[in-house]
Amino acid sequence: MSHVVPVAELSQQVGQEVTVRGWLYNKRSSKNVHFLELRDGTGIVQTVVFKGNVTPELFQLAEGLGQESSIEATGLVKEHGKLKGTYELDAKDVRVIAHVARQYPISPKEHGTDFLMDNRHLWLRSKRQHAILRIRHTIIKAVRDFFDGRGFTLVDAPIFTPNACEGTSTLFETDYHGEPAYLTQSGQLYMEAAAAAVGKAYCFGPTFRAEKSKTRRHLAEFWMVEPEVAFLDLEGDMKLGEDFITYIVERVLETRAEELKICERDTTFLEKVKTPFPRITYHEAIKILQENGHPEAKVGDDFGGDEETVISNKFDRPLIVHRYPSDIKAFYFKRDPGNEALALNMDILAPEGYGEIIGGGQREDSLERLEAAIGHHKLPMEAFEWYLDLRRYGSFPHAGFGLGIERTVSWICGLPHVRETIPFPRMLNRLAP
Numbered sequence: 001m002s003h004v005v006p007v008a009e010l011s012q013q014v015g016q017e018v019t020v021r022g023w024l025y026n027k028r029s030s031k032n033v034h035f036l037e038l039r040d041g042t043g044i045v046q047t048v049v050f051k052g053n054v055t056p057e058l059f060q061l062a063e064g065l066g067q068e069s070s071i072e073a074t075g076l077v078k079e080h081g082k083l084k085g086t087y088e089l090d091a092k093d094v095r096v097i098a099h100v101a102r103q104y105p106i107s108p109k110e111h112g113t114d115f116l117m118d119n120r121h122l123w124l125r126s127k128r129q130h131a132i133l134r135i136r137h138t139i140i141k142a143v144r145d146f147f148d149g150r151g152f153t154l155v156d157a158p159i160f161t162p163n164a165c166e167g168t169s170t171l172f173e174t175d176y177h178g179e180p181a182y183l184t185q186s187g188q189l190y191m192e193a194a195a196a197a198v199g200k201a202y203c204f205g206p207t208f209r210a211e212k213s214k215t216r217r218h219l220a221e222f223w224m225v226e227p228e229v230a231f232l233d234l235e236g237d238m239k240l241g242e243d244f245i246t247y248i249v250e251r252v253l254e255t256r257a258e259e260l261k262i263c264e265r266d267t268t269f270l271e272k273v274k275t276p277f278p279r280i281t282y283h284e285a286i287k288i289l290q291e292n293g294h295p296e297a298k299v300g301d302d303f304g305g306d307e308e309t310v311i312s313n314k315f316d317r318p319l320i321v322h323r324y325p326s327d328i329k330a331f332y333f334k335r336d337p338g339n340e341a342l343a344l345n346m347d348i349l350a351p352e353g354y355g356e357i358i359g360g361g362q363r364e365d366s367l368e369r370l371e372a373a374i375g376h377h378k379l380p381m382e383a384f385e386w387y388l389d390l391r392r393y394g395s396f397p398h399a400g401f402g403l404g405i406e407r408t409v410s411w412i413c414g415l416p417h418v419r420e421t422i423p424f425p426r427m428l429n430r431l432a433p
Contacts, residue, residue, distance in 0.1 A: 002074050007043035010087040013077040020045060020089060021097075023125070024069045034062045036094070038073055039125075046080070046088040047073045058094060066100035068125070120424055121433050131259035132420055135252060136409050142251040143225050143405075146244055147202045152227060155194040157187025157203040163383035172210045172220075183208035186402060189332070189387055191228035192363060195398050196390060202227040214428055216417040217305055217355055219406055221426040228400035234344040234362045237399035238320050241348050241358050242277045244403070245318055249273040252412055265414040269352055272317045277348070282324040285311050302328050303347075308355040315351060322346040322361075331373040334364040346401075354411035360401020367391035 005018040022040030029035070034049040049062045065071065075091035105119050106126065116123050123129055147154075160174075160181045172183040187203040194201035204225045211218060227240070249270050252260070260267055280288075282299075289297035292310050302324075303311070312319050326335050326343040333343035345361030364370045370391055374384055409421035419425040424433060 005077075007038070007040050007045045009042075010045060010077050010089075011085075014079055014087065015077065017074065017076050017092075018089075019072060019074045020047070021072045022070070024065050024067055024071060024100075025125075026067070027065060029063060034059070036062060036065070036071075036073070036091075038071065038089075041130075044127075047075065047091050047094070048088055049091045049094060053090070053092060054094075061096065062094055064099075065096070066102070067104040069100040070097040071095065072097060117419065117425070117430060118433070124423060127262055129420065131256075131262040132409065132413055132415070133423065135256050135259050135263070135413055136405070136421065138252055138256050139248055139405065139409055139412065140223075142248045143204065143403075145251075146247045147200075147225075147227060150200070152200040152202045153194070153198040155191065155198065155201045155203055157184065157190040157205065157226075159184050159206065163380065170209050170211050172208050185209060186224070187226050188228065188400065188402065191226055191400060192387070192398060193390055195228040195230045195400075196394065196396065199230045200227070201229075212428055215305060217407060217410075219418055219422065219425055219427060222422065223405040224402050225405070226400060226402040228398060230396055230398050232362075232399040233397060234322065234346065234399060237360055237362060237401060238277075238279065238322065238346050241346070241360065241401055241403075242275045242318070242320065245277075245348065245358070245408075246273055246275050248408065249412065260413070263413045263415070265412075269316075269414075270412065274317065277318050277320050278315050279320040279322060280311075282321060282342070285321050288314055300325055300328065303356075305353075305355050308349050309353040312349040312351050312355070313353070317351060318357070319349045319351070320346050321349060329361075331377045331379065332363050332370070334362045334366075335369070344399075348401075350407070350411040352411070352414075354407065357407045357411060358401050358403045360399065362397065362399040365391060365395045365397050367395065 002017045002019045004021060005013055007020060020038055020040060022038045024036055025039040025044055026037040027034065032051040036047040036049060038045050038047050049059060051059050072095040073089055073091050074093040075089040078088055078090055080086040080088050106122055160176060161184050162181060171185060174181055174183065184207055186207060191201050191203055202225060206221055207224045208221050253267060253270055286297050286299055288311050289307055294310060323336055323342040324345055325341060326333065329343040329345050333345050336342040336344050343361065347356050348358035349355055350357045364373060367388060370388060374381055406418050406421040410418045415421060419427060
């Protein structure tokens with residue numbers, strides 16, 4: 001009996017009889033031959049069914065197969081006669097596992113976005129979406145390999161949180177056995193506790209934002225990785241961030257060239273991602289805006305997508321913007337000793353208009369200053385008693401950041417909208433499938 005082989009390994013089986021299992025991706029037929037494109041998740045192989053090589057019943061069976069029928073094909077592996085490095089299967093037998101009789105909903109014609117999103121469970125089978133999934137997988141593996149290889153410990157942060165510590169407007173509230181609870185926006189505060197235990201910690205999981213935003217950069221549910229490092233300052237945090245992004249991009253370029261080609265990604269932009277990244281202060285970023293079509297930009301403004309695009313377009317690789325005004329940043333950032341009006345924070349902006357992919361910085365390690373910041377932001381002090389304990393019992397300088405997986409996938413793949421970066425996106429007006 002022939003053995004079952006993944007399509008990706010057919011190059012090692014030339015001249016051998018094997019079996020491939022999968023789904024009918026496409027079919028072309030003539031009087032004497034059927035060309036069945038069979039996909040199995042690892043690739044697509046052309047299965048050639050010659051009329052003279054099979055029984056009349058089998059040849060007729062192949063002719064009637066509908067798209068996405070699941071089948072098992074057995075035959076001889078050959079190198080394609082015209083396409084070097086491509087292999088095909090000269091079939092001697094085809095067995096139908098499940099026949100699809102109805103018309104497949106997604107055809108080669110143009111479909112609207114809503115139609116494709118309604119059929120997301122089927123759209124994932126297309127070449128482009130399949131390629132994006134594989135690039136996403138590589139990015140996630142690179143994330144884990146980077147931190148695991150640098151001595152970090154994975155520490156899982158909770159998804160349910162008891163307090164809306166920064167206001168409820170962008171949090172999803174739920175019932176937790178009769179008490180209000182919220183879906184997490186970030187695991188950062190918990191990673192600060194973890195860093196005091198293991199030195200270098202990171203969490204990696206789903207996070208939730210209830211912003212009523214319809215921009216191409218926003219999802220209601222997304223995945224984020226958040227490292228936190230004891231005895232790290234802002235300078236070290238920026239270095240960690242640029243090393244991290246460079247590592248991810250290099251891994252994708254090394255292992256996913258074919259998938260990037262399917263996405264029609266111009267990789268010359270990605271090949272420029274080398275350390276060190278350009279670094280500018282927030283005030284320098286404001287000046288860039290004022291000189292490039294945003295004369296109204298002023299100190300104290302936060303940056304949206306349009307502003308980030310203008311700033312990043314001045315550079316050919318990711319850019320670090322650091323030291324924003326402390327008044328527009330979260331309460332937990334340490335202030336710059338050289339200028340108390342500034343926070344020791346940083347954002348890393350992806351080029352080509354993809355905006356912020358990393359946000360982080362150094363945390364306030366002084367108990368008194370942190371208490372004052374909580375009061376200044378009018379947050380409930382009792383909700384932060386456990387967080388303040390981290391300063392009461394062996395406080396230490398520390399820093400970290402968060403990287404959103406979906407924005408990173410969007411940038412690396414060159415996608416126009418973040419909805420294609422996650423298998424089943426959750427957006428303002430979409431909760432299905």
